[in-house]
Amino acid sequence: MTNKYYEFFCPVKVIAGKAALEHIPYELTGLAAKRPMIITDKGVRAAGLLDPVIAACEESGLEIVSIYDDVPPDSSTTVVRDIAAVYRKEKCDSIIAVGGGSAIDTGKAVNILVSEGGDDIARYTGAGVLKHPLKPFFVVPTTAGTGSEVTSVAVITDEKKGVKLPFTSSFLLPNAAIIDPRMTLTLPPHITAATGMDALTHAVEAFTCMAKNPLSDAYATAAIKKISQSLLAVMDNPKDQDGRLELAQASTMAGIAFSNSMVGLVHSLGHATGAICHLPHGLCMSLYLPYVLEFNLESIRESLGELLLYLEGPEVYSATPASRRAEASISAIRKLRDALHKRCELPRTLKETGKVLETQLEAIARQALDDGSIMFNPREVTLEDALSVLRRAWA
């Protein structure tokens, strides 16, 4: 018998599909919440995405008591404190976060403050600090990528100290994630592409890194299949509601997979690149995915080979000899990147981004070695290894 052991946890109710938003009032009432606050950003509001949420609530006689729409792309402790103050002043009793990773993380952090008390969110950083359930919390994702609606982590920047504070607790998980195709319908092409590649990377790393387990595997493969089938279709026809819903669901499924099995070197490099060169996270994922898979190849040959079935379908899978499937999976991902580049000029190399200097590679490599996700990469990574992956991703 092996030493294999795993844990899998996802208590988030998923409410997905046509007219999903209209379920929010009923779900709130079920938790005895009557005075919800919306936390979102200016982009979401300008795109008119709040309108169907507010309309859905008003029609049921549920008033949205307060709307905070000024969440910055990198949320901070000050923003969290300000929103908590508004929440208390308006006597809100629940939170609806509408947006991408930043709005969702902000919602999680505000929920800690308004549930536990105080103004200093830094007090609650680290694992195992929260011991009680928080206020009713709903998430409406507007990008199909981060998977934050099903992760028990939030990252908030402490501006004064210049550090990122991590918060981890299963109590950060929302009561429900509402996935409605209307929310991603207007995503511009390059964001659709980058966030789609983020979701794909979550699933591929979940399936090939050290903490993979049978349950996370099932979510990961299903997510990969949906992304392979729908991403290019949606790029060609952005108003394709069914395709949009497929991508949004895939993103949530990939989120469930990686929050239970962690990610690896693609994310270590991506986090470092995001911090040093300010490239969007999804783009970083797309840049590094094939090169990291090549680096890990001999440790993950079998699992990566299995993914060919979900990336390319049964015909290609059965026509490819077992010994070539892992390489064929990498080629499939490269092919997808080329197709995205053709459609929206999503860069394929660091050089193509025009925002990274070759002299920055060493700093990126050093920082990547300190990233928590590197612990779960199937191969040990030295500074030299990280640099060689970066050099291959350069041009």
Added chain:
Amino acid sequence: MLLKRLQPMMFQARRNYVELMFQVMGRALQAISDVDEPTREEVRALPEGFLFEMQVMPNGPKLIVEHTGDGKLHFHGDTAPRPVDLSIQFKHMAHAFLVLSFQEKTSVAFANDRMLVDGDVSYAVRMTRVLNRLESFILPKLVAQRAVKEYPADIHLPEKLMSSARIYLKVATQFVETVRA
């Protein structure tokens, strides 16, 4: 019946073994950080006075080391002079035993949710690499390959230096044989 009577003995033996291995590892960490440049390079990134603890939950054996500067580690036994900065905690003695008897890799134990990190994750990542390197030093190569993800290519230390650690280890392996069954 017999199993029931034997179990407390086994628990005690396992506890003794984990305590002994913490002693071995603590001393070896200090010894390695005196001479091994790659280890010092990793440790230098930790603040001076940084206290690292490995512990078995809830109140089991402990190992505490301090970064005293320039990459050097000092072994404090099982008592910390002040609150620790980073704690890696095994959820149960059984899990500590799996890892410290080199049946489960440290990184796999993390991946398998056997341990918790309390403190800055980037420091935990560094300490895991230091522990991996330590295991490659004090273990015979064959066992080390099971214990760490990859056996480092640049292991060359005066044999004499590590021999004392290996003697501890011999005692330790006897425990494994007694307790493993």
